[in-house]
Amino acid sequence: MFRNKKMALPALPAVLLSMISIQSGASLAKQLFPVLGISGVATLRIGISAMVLYGFFRPDFRKRTRKELLLGLLYGLCLGAMNLIFYFAIQRIPLGLGVTLEFLGPLVLALAGSHKLLDWIWALLAGLGIFLIAPWNEDTVDVLGIILAILAGAFWAGYIVIGGKISKMMKSGDAVTLGMLFASLFVIPFGVFSGDLNVLNGNLLLLGLAVALLTSAIPFSLDMGALRQLPSKTFSILMSLHPAFAALSGLLFLNEQLSLIQAIAITCVIAASIGATLTIKKK
Template sequence: MLPKKKIGISAIPAVLLSMISIQSGASLAKQLFPVLGISGVATLRIGMSAIVLFGFFRPDFRNLKQKELLLGLGYGACLGAMNLIFYFAIQRIPLGLGVTLEFLGPLVLALMGSRKAIDLIWALLAGLGIFLITPRGDSSADMWGIVLAILAGAFWAGYIVIGGKISKVMKSGDAVTLGMLFASLFVIPIGVLSGDLYILNGNLLLLGLAVALLTSAIPFSLDMGALRQLPSKTFSILMSLHPAFAALSGLIFLNEQLNLIQGIAIGCVIAASIGATLTVKK
């Protein structure tokens, strides 16, 4: 019998720090929307992350294999699309709700191919959460924001799948840097064409650097290292806490107070994600 895979003691704290970093950075990014626009903030986030990562890891891409190049391209496409679409979503809806809806991507990924009856319960529980979030009356969410957040979740699922694969064939730092460089190729042209970057100054560049570090460079590097140490099930359980961290960050930094129904909806999605992770057959 093969020995059980040991979990590095630093892996779990790394994932928790990654989530705190991402949601804190998302709150800062949302505060920049009125000044730089969504495309401008996304461009700064991705572009500056690529520069920081390349300078820190100094990867040598001269001998990249075709498989590594294709995985990096897919990884970068998911990163770029996920970030840009999510920003458009949280412009319309509170951060906590946006992340909750986005998290449906990883949840559906966990449930795909399942044949267990109990997993139907998790799907229904997640569906209940979505029903509770759906705008009714004077809800603080709107339908376009919901659709965009769910679409961002689809790219989040792709990030998890491809990230797990590329982490097995490349060094963590090299993989994240390659993905971020490809993401820049997708996002930067959109930011330039939008005209949002024409008002850039020193202060905005520093804020953009902070967003880049908090939401991309730091957490994606932590995730990549954790994926090499943690079983996918453990990683997924920890990732299930993202909506809770987002709701807390939105409350602290953006004064986005959720009502009881919205809080229950977030709880439903978190419970469904944890339950699915524990019961879905791998």
């Protein structure tokens, strides 16, 4: 997490650490779904993250302008909706398919308005990897799950665009804390009224704290630092590494084996990310 701009990590390490953190936490969250339900896990993730970030950064929101607060609200809504909708999506479809479909949002954002051949090459290569990693050959694919995953991707694109704007208006810690607080106002009612939190105990609360830190508090703060240094389009292309880190996390924590096609897909997204990184250095 970042206190100020001087202490911020370089963009590339920040993005890589963010993705490692998110996918490790996602593996833990997936194991909690049968116990706490989708809304319960999302509520713990967002709610605890908001409290941890506020306690760490102690931002004074009274000094914020109306425009900054409005952007914070929009950022928080995108953040909360992205997480909640994606959890509901992967309840209905496989995690790998959910991740690849969700990435359509950042991929479209990366392609939008691009006039450089290199940008198209890296984005299209990442898109090839996404296409290959998705289990299109399965007989039963839940249509609603697919729609929800694509919708989560749209909110992911919004999170990138608005996050890029707000990160340039206030400190990274203040921005992500403000967004997380607004996100908690959106998500918590789902957890409360669903009844998923009725089984909550001390052990589950600690696991929820781990999920919150790994999937929200730490990576979103890292993202804010990276967005200060990168254009939204480049940040979106780098996000193509998410399927690779998801596969590695699944292998390490969930014992999920990779097929040959999935390995080829991961190679595509890694190549796209390396290419995007080389492009960054030339800018």
